[in-house]
Amino acid sequence: MISKQAIDNFAANLPDEVKASVRDGTTSSYDKRLEAMEADYEDVDALRALAGQIKQHTVDHLDDYLRQAEARLAERRITVHYAWDPEAARRIVLDILAQRGATRVVKSKSMVSEEAALTAFLTAQGIETTESDLGEFIVQLDEDHPSHVVKPIIHKNRRQIAITFQQHGLGDYDEDPEGITRRARTFMRERFLAADAAISGANFVSAESGRIAVVTNEGNSRFGVAAAPLCIVLTGIEKLLPRDRDFGLFLSLLARSATGQRMTSYVEFLHGPRLDTQPDGPEEMHLVFMNNHRTEALGTPFSSALRCIRCGACMNVCPVYRQTSGHAYRNVYPGPIGAVLDPILAGPEGFAEQADLARASTLCGACNEVCPVNIPIPDLLVRHRTRAVEENARIANLGTPPMGGWARLATSPRTWRAGMNASNAMNYVPLDLLPVYPVRAWLEQRELPDWRGGHFRSWMRKRDGHDKAGTDTRPSEVAGKGSQDE
Ligand code: SF4
Incomplete structure (x- = not known):
């Protein structure tokens, strides 16, 4: 269950073990990012600004680029679907699986599928669904939730993972990372080979060519897509890039910002179902674009939040995230960008429930400084706070001291x-x-x-x-x- 507590209450009860894991995980990613950026680029800020402009341009012309992408994807024999909300996305995926008679699915990591709670839904429908990313696999075994967009189990240490494996019959207790990975690989390999369908996310989709870029460090997406006869890609409508040549900039920034790598271990470009001349690949391919309130941000200052490429750098640098962990944010997207995105994705009717997240920030600006697409996160947080006050949302009752008395005190020199x-x-x-x-x-x-x-x-x-x-x-x-x- 995702916590329903206010962020402060959750953080106050966080076990030391979790705090240590989050602190170690975030600081190591942050240090590696800094090293890679400084070693490779003379002017990181100029690149961030450029990437931000390209993404903002894409978001500002999303209707045109979606139409263009849809046409190119169709030319590649990829069927395009639009899901207005998570429920529609779940239904579309289930229908595609049913039409093909697919009952065994391997799934790679996708934050949009987390938004749609897809794994739990498919499992409840009797579809054997296996998370193939190691972190997500452990989350699935524990019936937990990811607490970071890049490192889903940043809140766990080796000891806890070893216990999970032992409890689920994946061998004796063994903390050795290599041993853990080997056992997961053995288990997963059978699932890959038996799967009727592979479900993947997309890091970027080129509107110019319809190419879909997927990055992983485990090769799990590649294995799934190559082996299964059916492939379904589920992604957000904002994942477009205008041109193929933009892949270079965004893949470089994504890898360095997320893990400090110059490039992730695997970068796949999905081109559509396999040709008769190709030995591997799916016979049928679908791409589902999910909206889930994203279009409500268009034309507003919050449209800049749709530039996000889910690198996690803002979480790694955030002093609040480091102290509270991702689960404190109660939603799929944690950290500074989560505090901006979650109230948007909750829609107008859900805003009040999420409005307190914007207060979980010191507004120090570090998130903006590391963001590869230069999202003005502190500014957007302040806008959420303002909106919360204006709408007299729940936040007004969550302990904010009355500001009227303070205003009187601060504006009268004598008082x-x-x-x-x-x-x-x-x-x-x-x-x-x-x-x-x-x-x-x-x-x-x-x-x-x-x-x-x-x-x-x-x-x-x-x-x-x-x-x-x-x-x-x-x-x-x-x-x-x-x-x-x-
Ligand atoms: S807001 Fe920026 S730093 Fe944070 S996850 Fe998105 S792209 Fe990365």
């Missing part, structure tokens, strides 16, 4: 000064006299410096050299008194 001076009393209040919750609980874990408020004006007057009586009060060395030259 402000009195408040600052009165707060000096804080230095003399014994902790025992404070209310038990929440002030005392908060203070018991912190040592605050002495309150020094209320002295700024007098300090400033002295610094400028004049007190109220007009006497020059500057220190002697500033005022030129007492120097040896006098």
Whole structure:
């Protein structure tokens, strides 16, 4: 079950083991990204800006590019479907499988299929569905949810994975990563060879040629698509690129931003069902474009969120994500971009439920600085906050202090000064006299410096050299008194 708790409550109860796994996973990806970017590019920001412009242009002309892509895909004998929402996507996939009599599916990692909760749906319909990405496979075994868009089990360590394998009869307890991978491979190989259908995501789709780019580090998508007679690609409508030549820039930025690799181990370009002259590949191929409220962001400042290429760099750098883990965000997309996307994908009726996510940010701007498509995430978070206040959403009842009192205090110099001076009393209040919750609980874990408020004006007057009586009060060395030259 995805948590329903507010992000702070979830983070407060996070086990140390999870915190350590998330911290190690994010910092190693962040360090590798930095190294790869700096070693290879003279001006990373110029590339990020270019990639951002290309994606924004695509999003701004999405109708044209979708039409163009549909025509090219049809020429390649790939049947195109449009799913308005996750329910439609599930139904389309199930119908395609049913028409072909497919009952065994291997699936590679796809965040859009997570949006559609496809694996659970197909399993409930009696379709044997196997996640073939190792991380997603472990998520499936544990009946868990991915907590990162690139590293779905970033919240788990080797010990926990070894226990999962042992519990599911995949060998004795063994923490060795090679051993874990070998056993997963043996299990998966049989599923690949027996599969009636392969389901994959798409990292990019070229509108110019209809080529579908899929990147993995395990080769699982390639194996699935090559071996199964039916292939279904499920992706979001925003995954288009205008031209084939854009693949170079985006594949380079994606690999470096996600894992610090110069290129992922496997990059596939799917061209359609196999030709008579080809030994492997599917006999039939479908591509499902899912909307799920994406079109509602078009023409608004939130359209820039549709540039996202799901590299996960914003999560790796985010101080909030590092402390809370991906599950704290309660949705498929965690981290800074999740806090922007989830309220959009929830639709107008679901916005209030997601509005608190935008508060889970220090607005430090680090997410924007690492984003390969230069999404102004902090700006979009502020816009969500504004909307939440304007719509009087749930966030208003989640503990935000009343701002009216603060506004009165901060806009009246006299009241402000009195408040600052009165707060000096804080230095003399014994902790025992404070209310038990929440002030005392908060203070018991912190040592605050002495309150020094209320002295700024007098300090400033002295610094400028004049007190109220007009006497020059500057220190002697500033005022030129007492120097040896006098
Ligand atoms: S918002 Fe940018 S940094 Fe974050 S996942 Fe998307 S592309 Fe990567």
